[in-house]
Amino acid sequence: MRKRGRLVILFVVLVAVMLSGCSKKTESSSSAESDSFTFSSNVAIVVPYNAGGGVDVAIRSILEAGLRQELGGSISVENVAGGNTLIGAQNVLGADADGYTVFVNTCAAFLAAPQMYGNPYTIEDWEYITTLGDTDLIVAAGPSAPAKTLDDLIEYGKNNPEGVTVGCAGYGDISALAAYITLNSLGVNCQLVPYSGAAESTAACLGGHVQYVCATANTLVSHAEEGTIVGLYETGSIDDNLLGVPSITTLGHADAATPYYRIVAVKKGTPQSAVEALRTAFKNVLENPESIQKLADSGQIIRNVINDPAELEALIERDYVAYGDMVKTLNLNG
Secondary structure, three states, X not given: OHHHHHHHHHHHHHHHHHHHHHHHHHHHHHHHHHHOOOOOOOEEEEEOOOOOOHHHXXXXXXXXXXXXXXXXXXXXXXXXXXXXXXXXXXXXXXXXXXXXXXXXXXXXXXXXXXXXXXXXXXXXXXXXXXXXXXXXXXXXXXXXXXXXXXHHHHHHHHXXXXXXXXXXXXXXXXXXXXXXXXXXXXXXXXXXXXXXXXXXXXXXXXXXXOOEEEEEHHHHHHHHHHOOOEEEEEXXXXXXXXXXXXXXXXXXXXXXXXXXXXXXEEEOOOOHHHHHHHHHHHHHHHOOHHHHHHHHHOOOOOOOOOOOHHHHHHHHHHHHHHHHHHHHHOOOOO
């Protein structure tokens, strides 16, 4: 009887262990399933500019280079222009935090515009996915420009304190800040004229409504090839730009360099599984040699992408402070 009793106890213990193992497997399986995320309905990528501008062209190019396949389901680009990109931002912040509404904006518009207009949102309202790398931003002369070489422009600035008019994609956009800072470093006063996007500011320059324009090289390259617009310099440190002009850093004004990068983000509170799925999708495209070549063929050069969460957060915090200082210094408060 004692032997039989011991056998029964042993049997019960073995069953308990087996059931415990199954339970752990089930929990592990359930946990793995909760950590994965599949996009099952339309993903809306909100661009706070009209179609045809630098941000719009860039994200559409990335979609075609592989992001559409990476995300799976259907994807739409929604152009929500106006309000110095704040309308587009509020559109995203007003949507559900579920990963299906994604925001793409320039660094300055993302970080400076809210500080210019009473902080309708802050950097704490977002979950950051990735940057799209550094972009070459060019100051160029249009048909009505009084000086069409850099030396002539500097000379013109010395003799004409009223300065020059420069088209930009809104006061809070990187094109406005970069033009203002770099031209002043060259001794040329800058009167900014805001438009709703790079396509509009470039068209205004071509039409003689402004003398100069600050826009991405990709936006300007076809006009430069036609000779209707003349590139003068790049506003950061990118000398291997599409227009082949020197950077403001190379010209000896490193302190005035205003790097341009784009930020992809979603509303704070988005499930981490969705955040990671988006981050992985962008990473797979922006680090894929074949995709990078496709983008280069369309004029989108990928440089210095940052999608490591810690590095990205540090970049955002640093530049938020820097742009805030810039807004105060230039008295750009709306």
